Amino acid sequence: MLRTLAAGASVCSIYMFKAGSYQLRAESQYMAEPLTSAADMAKSSTLMRVRMEKFIMSLQGELCKAFLEEEEKGEWRVDRWTREEGGGGITCVIQDGHVFEKAGVGVSVVHGMIPPAAVKQMNARGKNLPEGEEMPFFACGISCVVHPRNPHVPTMHFNYRYFEVEESSGQKRWWFGGGSDLTPYYLDEEDGKLFHTTLKTACDKHDKGYYAKFKAWCDEYFFIKHRNISRGIGGIFFDDLDSPGIEECFAFVQDCGNSVIPSYLPMIRKNKNKGYGYAERQWQLMRRGHYAEYNLVYDRGTKFGLYTPGARIESILMSLPLNAKWEYMHTPEPGSKEAKLTEILKNPKDWV
Amino acid sequence: MLRTLAAGASVCSIYMFKAGSYQLRAESQYMAEPLTSAADMAKSSTLMRVRMEKFIMSLQGELCKAFLEEEEKGEWRVDRWTREEGGGGITCVIQDGHVFEKAGVGVSVVHGMIPPAAVKQMNARGKNLPEGEEMPFFACGISCVVHPRNPHVPTMHFNYRYFEVEESSGQKRWWFGGGSDLTPYYLDEEDGKLFHTTLKTACDKHDKGYYAKFKAWCDEYFFIKHRNISRGIGGIFFDDLDSPGIEECFAFVQDCGNSVIPSYLPMIRKNKNKGYGYAERQWQLMRRGHYAEYNLVYDRGTKFGLYTPGARIESILMSLPLNAKWEYMHTPEPGSKEAKLTEILKNPKDWV
Numbered sequence: 258m259l260r261t262l263a264a265g266a267s268v269c270s271i272y273m274f275k276a277g278s279y280q281l282r283a284e285s286q287y288m289a290e291p292l293t294s295a296a297d298m299a300k301s302s303t304l305m306r307v308r309m310e311k312f313i314m315s316l317q318g319e320l321c322k323a324f325l326e327e328e329e330k331g332e333w334r335v336d337r338w339t340r341e342e343g344g345g346g347i348t349c350v351i352q353d354g355h356v357f358e359k360a361g362v363g364v365s366v367v368h369g370m371i372p373p374a375a376v377k378q379m380n381a382r383g384k385n386l387p388e389g390e391e392m393p394f395f396a397c398g399i400s401c402v403v404h405p406r407n408p409h410v411p412t413m414h415f416n417y418r419y420f421e422v423e424e425s426s427g428q429k430r431w432w433f434g435g436g437s438d439l440t441p442y443y444l445d446e447e448d449g450k451l452f453h454t455t456l457k458t459a460c461d462k463h464d465k466g467y468y469a470k471f472k473a474w475c476d477e478y479f480f481i482k483h484r485n486i487s488r489g490i491g492g493i494f495f496d497d498l499d500s501p502g503i504e505e506c507f508a509f510v511q512d513c514g515n516s517v518i519p520s521y522l523p524m525i526r527k528n529k530n531k532g533y534g535y536a537e538r539q540w541q542l543m544r545r546g547h548y549a550e551y552n553l554v555y556d557r558g559t560k561f562g563l564y565t566p567g568a569r570i571e572s573i574l575m576s577l578p579l580n581a582k583w584e585y586m587h588t589p590e591p592g593s594k595e596a597k598l599t600e601i602l603k604n605p606k607d608w609v
Numbered sequence: 610m611l612r613t614l615a616a617g618a619s620v621c622s623i624y625m626f627k628a629g630s631y632q633l634r635a636e637s638q639y640m641a642e643p644l645t646s647a648a649d650m651a652k653s654s655t656l657m658r659v660r661m662e663k664f665i666m667s668l669q670g671e672l673c674k675a676f677l678e679e680e681e682k683g684e685w686r687v688d689r690w691t692r693e694e695g696g697g698g699i700t701c702v703i704q705d706g707h708v709f710e711k712a713g714v715g716v717s718v719v720h721g722m723i724p725p726a727a728v729k730q731m732n733a734r735g736k737n738l739p740e741g742e743e744m745p746f747f748a749c750g751i752s753c754v755v756h757p758r759n760p761h762v763p764t765m766h767f768n769y770r771y772f773e774v775e776e777s778s779g780q781k782r783w784w785f786g787g788g789s790d791l792t793p794y795y796l797d798e799e800d801g802k803l804f805h806t807t808l809k810t811a812c813d814k815h816d817k818g819y820y821a822k823f824k825a826w827c828d829e830y831f832f833i834k835h836r837n838i839s840r841g842i843g844g845i846f847f848d849d850l851d852s853p854g855i856e857e858c859f860a861f862v863q864d865c866g867n868s869v870i871p872s873y874l875p876m877i878r879k880n881k882n883k884g885y886g887y888a889e890r891q892w893q894l895m896r897r898g899h900y901a902e903y904n905l906v907y908d909r910g911t912k913f914g915l916y917t918p919g920a921r922i923e924s925i926l927m928s929l930p931l932n933a934k935w936e937y938m939h940t941p942e943p944g945s946k947e948a949k950l951t952e953i954l955k956n957p958k959d960w961v
Contacts, residue, residue, distance in 0.1 A: 336938070350937045361937070483915040483922050546929070553905040554915055563835040563906055570835050571938050577898070579936065583929035585686070585702045585713070 274321065274333035274349070286318040289337040289347045292366040305431065305503055306395050309419040309510075310366050313399040314347075316514045317364050320401065321349050323518050324362075327525050329355040338569055342369035348572045352579060356529050358406040361575035366397040371422060378561060384497065387424055395421040398435070399514070400558075402576040403521075408541035409528035411441035411448060412489070412548065413521045414576070416558070417510050433506045434496035437517060438475055440489030440548060442541045444598045448524040449490050453608035455520035456493050459512040463505065468609075471495045476605040481551050486602040488551045540595050542582035549581045626673065626685035626701070638670040641689040641699045644718040657783065657855055658747050661771040661862075662718050665751040666699075668866045669716050672753065673701050675870050676714075679877050681707040690921055694721035700924045704931060708881050710758040713927035718749040723774060730913060736849065739776055747773040750787070751866070752910075754928040755873075760893035761880035763793035763800060764841070764900065765873045766928070768910070769862050785858045786848035789869060790827055792841030792900060794893045796950045800876040801842050805960035807872035808845050811864040815857065820961075823847045828957040833903050838954040840903045892947050894934035901933045 274288065291298065291314050293307065301307045321333050331354030339345035346365035351357045371394040376386050386392070398418025405412070417435035424430065439452045453472070460467035475494035480487050493513070498506050552559045562573035589595035626640065643650065643666050645659065653659045673685050683706030691697035698717035703709045723746040728738050738744070750770025757764070769787035776782065791804045805824070812819035827846035832839050845865070850858050904911045914925035941947035 334937070352937055359935075359937070483920070483925075542932075546933075549901065549933075549935075550905060553902060554912075560906075568835070573835075574935060575937050577935035579934060580894075581898075581901075581933050581935075582931060583711075583901075583926060583933075584931065585704055585711070585927050586688070586923050 271334065271336050274325075274335050287314045288318050288321055288333070288335050288349050288362075288364075292339070292345050292347075305419065305507065306397065306421060308507065310397050312507075312511055312514065313364050313397060313417070316399055316517075317347065317349065317362050320362050320517065323522060324351070324357065324360060324403070324525075327356050327522070327529065331355065331357060336572075338572070340367060340369075340569075342367075344368050346569070346572060348569075348575060350575055354406070356405060356407070356410075356525065358404050359575075359579040360401075360403040360405075362399070362401045363572050363575065364397070364399050365572070368393070368395040370394070374564075375561070378557075382496065386422065386430070390425055392425070393423045400576075401517070404545065404578045405525065405529065407529050407531060408442040408533050408537040409445070409531040410525050411439050412545075412578075413517075414438055414440070415492075415514075415517055417514050419507075419510070430499075431503060432497045432499040433510050434498060435510060435513060436471065436475055436478075436492060436494030437513065437520070438479055438489055438492035438494070439521075440544070441598065442544050443537070443594050444490075444601060445524070445528070448528075449608050451523060452490075452492060452520045455516050456513070457609050459509075459516045460493065462512060463509040467495075467509075468493065479551065481547060481555070483554075484547065484550075486547070486599065487605055488548060488602075490601060490608070491605055539582065539584075540589075542580055543584055543587055545578035545581040546583045549577050552576050623686065623688050626677070626687050638674075639666045640670050640673055640685070640687050640701050640714075640716075644691070644697050644699075657771065657859065658749065658773060660859065662749050664859075664863055664866065665716050665749060665769070668751055668869075669699065669701065669714050672714050672869065675874060676703070676709065676712060676755070676877075679708050679874070679881065683707065683709060688924075690924070692719060692721075692921075694719075696720050698921070698924060700921075700927060702927055706758070708757060708759070708762075708877065710756050711927075711931040712753075712755040712757075714751070714753045715924050715927060716749070716751050717924070720745070720747040722746070726916075727913070730909075734848065738774065738782070742777055744777070745775045752928075753869070756897065756930045757877065757881065759881050759883060760794040760885050760889040761797070761883040762877055763791050764897075764930075765869075766790055766792070767844075767866075767869055769866050771859075771862070782851075783855060784849045784851040785862050786850060787862060787865060788823065788827055788830075788844060788846030789865065789872070790831055790841055790844035790846070791873075792896070793950065794896050795889070795946050796842075796953060797876070797880070800880075801960050803875060804842075804844060804872045807868045808865070809961050811861075811868045812845065814864060815861040819847075819861075820845065831903065833899060833907070835906075836899065836902075838899070838951065839957055840900060840954075842953060842960070843957055891934065891936075892941075894932055895936055895939055897930035897933040898935045901929050904928050 291310060293310055298307050331351045333349045333351055336348045344367035346363060348363040350361045352359050370391040373389055376388055380386055380388060396418060398416060400416040402414045403412060415437035419433050421429060421431045437456060441448060457468040471493035472491060475491040476487060478494045479489060559573055562568045589599055643662060645662055650659050680703060683703045685701045685703055688700045696719035698715060700715040702713045704711050722743040725741055728740055732738055732740060748770060750768060752768040754766045755764060767789035771785050773781060773783045789808060809820040823845035824843060827843040828839060830846045831841060911925055914920045941951055
């Protein structure tokens with residue numbers, strides 16, 4: 258959703274971020290200058306929009322640093338871009354690395370007037386905002402997709418976002434949304450359990466009902482209807498979270514964001530040097546074809562972004578894999594590891 | 610569109626078609642048993658639905674034979690499938706050949722009740738059919754996408770179809786649609802001219818205004834809005850053709866279909882053994898990424914098919930390339946051949 262609002266984007270700074278050069282930015286844990294100026298941040302430090310921006314900037318920095326420690330070759334390309342209508346983003350991408358075939362961590366902090374089409378889309382999912390009028394909005398979020406090279410390391414995606422709109426009556430509305438999900442190419446029960454258990458722990462701290470609800474929502478959301486399979490083995494997904502209160506929601510979203518590294522990094526370390534052959538690579542590429550299909554055909558944020566004139570397409574489509582494959586009538590051998598994964602994708606299971 | 614109606618499809622015959630085995634079917638120019646039985650065909654031989662089915666079956670046979678003569682390794686996989694609701698199709702695919710990385714020629718001949726959603730989509734483009742009721746329909750068509758391995762051979766796509774519906778008043782409506790378009794990876798002016806000139810000759814025989822109108826329609830239709838580039842260098846595209854009369858329309862569509870081989874085969878022969886390197890292959894793969902984007906995000910037939918429960922997904926998605934690539938922020942070197950092609954994709958030119 259956020260990504261969609263980056264209309265008329267222009268890139269104003271690009272640099273490469275290597276492990277060795279991290280010291281250069283040691284004064285800051287951020288990957289680039291925040292979109293909101295230091296002066297404005299200081300002035301409004303108690304506002305949620307500022308607190309959330311600081312949180313996602315820190316999380317982006319931590320993730321980029323942690324992922325880079327796993328990479329033997331490669332560096333983050335950091336693009337800081339702004340949009341004419343207000344705000345911008347910081348898109349960090351590693352491409353063609355030894356460990357990460359393609360990985361992106363993007364932050365966006367945008368504001369301006371929300372177009373009526375976006376209001377309509379929000380109301381379609383029950384938001385009940387006044388239609389036909391442009392409303393001032395603020396949105397910030399972090400979005401990440403990691404496509405590792407080794408087929409034994411799953412693809413991971415997460416996104417956490419905060420939204421504010423102001424109705425013409427002057428009433429302000431806010432909500433959080435997001436989620437985190439895993440797409441393995443080969444099933445490793447231990448990885449699946451680690452991922453889901455870490456998320457459940459974060460959820461349980463806030464509401465004992467969250468995990469079951471958001472896990473089911475995730476399975477439903479990341480479903481490739483035309484193939485009758487899930488994109489992956491799920492995780493959590495939620496939207497329009499505005500209760501019990503803004504502090505509670507923010508605390509929950511922070512715990513979710515902070516769960517990314519413990520839920521995923523261990524499986525990179527464990528699997529990144531495992532041996533694999535041509536057949537495993539081909540299977541991974543075909544599953545990446547399904548991933549691209551999902552993102553281009555169903556994903557709300559991607560679709561809405563593509564239809565928004567002037568959006569920063571490269572930031573929206575950074576989620577697509579570096580390589581993908583479509584083989585006509587491919588069917589995994591019965592009893593194979595590929596067939597076993599397909600079975601799970603057709604029948605989402607309980608992981609905790 | 611046609612492809613979308615293949616709900617509840619099941620494959621009832623599969624075989625491989627090699628050059629050497631062509632004699633086996635010498636009694637017929639067809640790739641498989643037609644969907645309509647020989648008895649029904651003989652009984653209704655003057656009906657347009659039967660004449661069109663015979664034409665597309667012959668064209669499929671001719672194309673498969675002609676393409677196979679260019680292939681050094683590979684064979685057509687022929688899948689004859691039927692749908693519960695009536696009719697079926699014959700999907701022929703070569704995959705991972707020396708010349709054709711992936712090529713598909715599909716025929717479908719389907720009938721049954723047209724779902725209200727499809728009527729709505731047709732009315733959105735001005736068909737003015739009665740809404741909210743299921744109508745009996747018949748549709749048949751041929752669809753083909755060729756993704757050659759050598760980046761100096763363009764990708765080619767065409768589709769020609771015939772549609773009949775019967776309103777509850779008893780009134781019958783019919784129309785033809787289709788088109789043919791070319792997607793080069795490197796610009797060869799001679800190839801572009803051959804393709805467009807051959808199509809213009811076919812058009813001019815029937816209406817001096819057709820080529821200009823259908824060329825513009827093609828440029829508009831195959832446009833990747835979010836990238837602000839065309840999918841390729843166009844060709845012709847038309848829909849809802851129902852004048853001046855059914856005989857004239859059929860004659861025109863036959864001439865279009867018969868133009869495929871002369872408009873495309875020479876560039877396969879000329880370019881299939883040209884040398885190319887890693888950089889050319891990478892560029893081809895990235896452009897194939899754009900091709901996949903177009904088909905998944907915009908193409909009417911593909912989209913509608915994907916949203917139709919039970920459609921034969923493998924026949925719908927045979928148009929996707931075997932391999933595709935998405936490189937973050939790829940920009941061709943100024944002045945390079947890749948930049949030259951991109952320029953043409955941004956500003957469609959006149960070819961004749």
